[in-house]
Amino acid sequence: MYKNLEEHNRLVNKYLKIFFVVSLYWCTSILTVFVNKHLLSSDTVNLGAPLFMSWFQCxxxxxxxxAASRLSRKYPSVFTFPEGNPLDIDTFRKILPLSVLYTLMIGANNLSLSYVTVAFYYIGRSLTTVFSVVLTYVILRQRTSFKCLLCCGAIVVGFWLGVDQESLTEVFSWRGTIFGVLSSSCP
Known part of the structure; x- marks a missing residue:
């Protein structure tokens, strides 16, 4: 199957690296959501500044x-980071629309978190897949498979069930729900 043990070890190392990077991303992402929720709606902290938090996180x-860019230049054999200059005018023009959308998404995420529970926040964020499919059709005119549409239907049903269950609690907020939908529509 493998030509030699060295090739096998290289492949195992590659997959382990991918696994650890994805795991680190998941942990960091989930931790950030819980920290943001605590800062925005805790009785002890209640920062109440979701847009400032978004700016600060950016x-x-x-x-x-x-720092990662500098480290990769100083220690290229140990650490790598993509090259590029965001202050270059052509690069700036290319990334500005995406940067604005990303900032709006993060702001909407934090606004949503200040009004809804973390569980419901994740339910709202699941709509990102649905909006990606819809916008792919609207903007790029690319059709999606029937199986993918069925999955999107299941996501929408799950969202409505989440709205229904969240509305039975004392913490339901239409404002938080709207911000959650807005944040998931800017993937």
Missing amino acids: VVSTVICF
Whole structure:
């Protein structure tokens, strides 16, 4: 199956690296959501500044990317980071629309979190798949398979069940639901 043991080990290392990177992303993402929820709606903290939090998180991401870029230049055999200059005018023009959408999405995420529970937040975020399929058809005119449409239907039914169950609690918020839908429509 494999030509030699070295090729097998290289492939195993590659898959392990992918597994750990994805796991780190999941953990960081989930931790960020819980920290944001605590900062936005805790009785002890109640920061009440979701847009400031979004801005601050973007600044921290920028600093991390800058540091990673410098580290990859200083220690290229140990650490790699993509090359590029975001201050280049052509690059800036290309990434500006996506950057604006991303910032709006993060802001809508934090606004949503300040009004709804974390569980319902994730239910709303599941609509990202549905909006991706719809926008792919509307913008790119690409059709989607019937199986994919069935999955999107299941997601929408799950969303409505989530809205129904959340509305039975004392913490349901239409405002939070709307911000959740807005944040999932800007993938």
